[in-house]
Amino acid sequence: MTSQTIAKSETLIESSQKFNPVRLVDQIFYWLTVATALGVGFILLWIAWSLLSIAFPAIVKFNIGFLFSTSWNPVNDAFGALPQIAGTIISAIIALLFAVPLGVGVAVFLSENFLPTKVQTPLGLLVELLAAVPSVVYGMWGIFVFVPFILPFLQGIHRVFGWIPLFSTPPSTRQMFTTAMVLAIMILPTIIAISRDSLLSVAPELRQGAYGLGATRWETLTRVLVPSALSGIIGSVMLALGRALGETMAAAMLIGNANRINISLFAPASTISAMIANQFGEASGLQKSALFYQALILMVMTLIVNMLAEVIVNRFQQVE
Amino acid sequence: MTLNQSDKIQDITSGGFDSEVTAARKNFGKLMTGLVVACVGIAILPLGSILFMLLKNGLSRLFLNFPSVFTELPPPPLVEGGGFSNAIMGTIITCTIGALLSVPFGVLTAIYTVEFGRGNKLSQFVRFCTNVLSGVPSIIAGLFAYGIVVLTMGNFSAIAGGVALSVLMMPIIIRTAEEGLKSIPSEVRQGLVGIGATNFQGVTSVILPATLPFIATGVTLALARAAGETAPLLFTALFSQFQARSLSEPIATLSVLIYNFAIAPYANQNSLAWAAALIIVVLIMFVSILARTLTARKIY
Known part of the structure; x- marks a missing residue:
């Protein structure tokens, strides 16, 4: 056996x-x-x-001096990246200043029952589809629609607040401020979509508990729902920041590619990706190397931002 | 008795507890609701304007001597008419090359991280790399393809464009394929072991077919992204005024055509850019909606 x-x-x-x-x-x-x-x-x-x-x-x-030099002279082989680094960071920060409050506001609106579900779901879908519109289309819209529309307002701001250094130059058609606003519009769908998701994924018991304690809708939102969805919201902001930093086409089409740092937001400026897009075609030798050096700086910047985003989102998932 | 009860209720609602919603709390709510509605209004304006202008400018150019946009070549400056038939073909060709490179690679990677190495060090590393890869700016994907393809082959080409796009498509495909594989219940895998199937037999004959809707979703989403990408194609596929004859030549794409024609100072080229933008956006929205309906058809 x-x-x-x-x-x-x-x-x-x-x-x-x-x-x-x-x-x-x-x-x-x-x-x-x-x-x-x-x-x-x-x-x-x-x-x-x-x-x-x-x-x-x-x-x-x-x-390392490349990071702090403002020269860009192919004839003398003298190159630096400071105007581009500054332009990249400033345009992304201004874009966030506009897009974050707007985006979180819209996300709150779309996650609450202000509207009937029949209207809300298609709206949410529309926002997600808008996130897929290519940046070159945003850039073109900026050139033909947004800049001609906003320029008279900016001229008004310049006339009234011209004594403030930020608005000290007459608004040019290609400039930092309009670029940043188009970037803001571009990253808006990203912020809305992810923030809305994280607001919707907050456990319903928290809302019920807050209502049970007698909180109004907005007290529940501001003290319970938004704080518990905060890491998701911050994650969405970081992802949007990564996108704004690396964005090429809208910036290349709108920012004017001026290789200088100007305190005035209404003056032409430059970003790393716009610089590469504009100069790469004619560049050779050391100039091409310098452009790749700038690309390397951009990659490190976006890498840091995206890793921070991941750390924040991971923490969010652990809390759940 | 009834009188007593109503007294008690009155007690609770009016006195004793301070649970009334005061005017200040009500006003706070009204203020915030107003703010949020204002946010929605401000956000709808530009986003609605983009869609409206696309339809208005794009449709009027599309239907100006109708099929010419789809059949003719891009016009030189100051010449009327023309179209972008070569750019439509170019976008299809570069996206196909991108998909051919990234889909097998991405699906095999997802099979490793979910089926063979779930949760181990290597799949955690892959997850990390996928996240980093999805955050790489698209222009850097273009520079990468320039460095490895254009410099070695000696000229700009459709292949270089496809390589650049595949880098951007990869993370999307890996993620959706992983999601699909994870949606298959472990009973199916236990059943496969029970009938003595090897991993290869199980994956190819049961698990992959069941994941197909997800993979299709990933591919369509990745194609939707690739079709609109401009920056990676600027120094890889470049542009061409003519129909593509081989994969190792510069090739026109819709997105680069939009860029070139939008910054050109010629009205006809500008209006062609709008028409191309409309086609791309409609294509992307169609594909994204298709992707959603695909995922809705779950097998398990």
Whole structure:
């Protein structure tokens, strides 16, 4: 009896050690998936490496001083990135100043029952679809619709508040402020969609509890719902910031590509991605290296922002 | 008895507890509601304006001698008429190359992270890399493709454009495929082990077919993103005035055409840019809605 079972298991082991095409295919398939999984990390390193290798001559020549130099002179081979770094950060911050309050307000509106569900769901869908509109379309809308519309208002602001340095130059058709506003409009759907999701995912018991304690709708919102959805909202803001920092087309079409830092928001400026988009075609030699150096700086900036976003969103998921 | 009860109720509602909603609290609510409605109003204006202008300017150009937009080549400056048939083809070609590169890669990666290495170090690393990759600015994907394809092949090409787009499509495909694989209940996997299927047999014959709606969703979403991307194509696919003849030549795409023609000072080119933008946005919205209906058809 027992000897029989032992004999059977032996044959089983033997059969498993025999050459078996089915098992071989299985092994190959497994290692293929491992290879692609490792490949994702490899691609990331490859991106960094290819930027680094082309930027290398500029990194060697300009070193860290590249970050603080304002010159961009292909004739003398003198390059710096300060105007672009400043322009990238300033345009993104102004965009956030407009987009965050607006976006969170709309998200609150769309997550509450102000409107019947029949209206609300399509509205939410529309917002998500707007997030997919390509940035080049936003840029074109900016050129043909938004800038001609907003310019008279900006001229008014300049006349009245021209003594404030921020508004000290007459508004030009290509400038920092309108670019930042188009960026704000562009990142608005992102903020609305993710903030709305995180507001909707707050446990209904919290709302019921707050109502049970006698809180009004807005007391519940401001003291319970928004605070508990806060990390999701901050995550959406960080993702939007990442998008605003890396945005190319709208900035390239609207900002005017002036290689200088101007305290006035109504003057032409530049961002890293707009600079690359505009100069890459004619660039060669050290100028191309310098553009890749700028791209490397942009990548590090967006990397930091996106990692912060991930840390915040992860914490949010752990609380749940 | 009844009188007593009503007395008690009165007690609770008027005196004793200070639970009335005071005027200040009511006003706070009204103020906030007003603010939020104002936010919605301000947000709707630009977003509605974009859609309206797209329809207005795009439709009027599309229907000006109707099929010409789809059949003719881009006009030189100061020439009337013309279309962007080559750019439509170019967008289809570059997006297809991007999908061919990123879909197998992304799906296999998702199979590893969900089926074989769920929760282990490597799949956590892959999750991290996917998140980082999805945050890479699109222009950097373009520079990457320039560095690895354009510099090695020696010229701008549709292939380089496809490589740049595939970098942007990859994270979307990995994420949706992972979601799909996770939606399959573990009973199915136990059943597969029970009937003696190898991992390969189980994945290819049962699990992948069941995940197909999700993968299709991921592919359509990724295509929707790729179709609108301009920055990665500027120095990879470049642009061309003519029909594409081979994959190793510069190729026109709708998005680059919009950029070139929107910043050009010629009215005809500007109006063509609007028409191209309308086509792209309609295409993207159609594809996104399609993606939603696909995910709604769950198998498990």
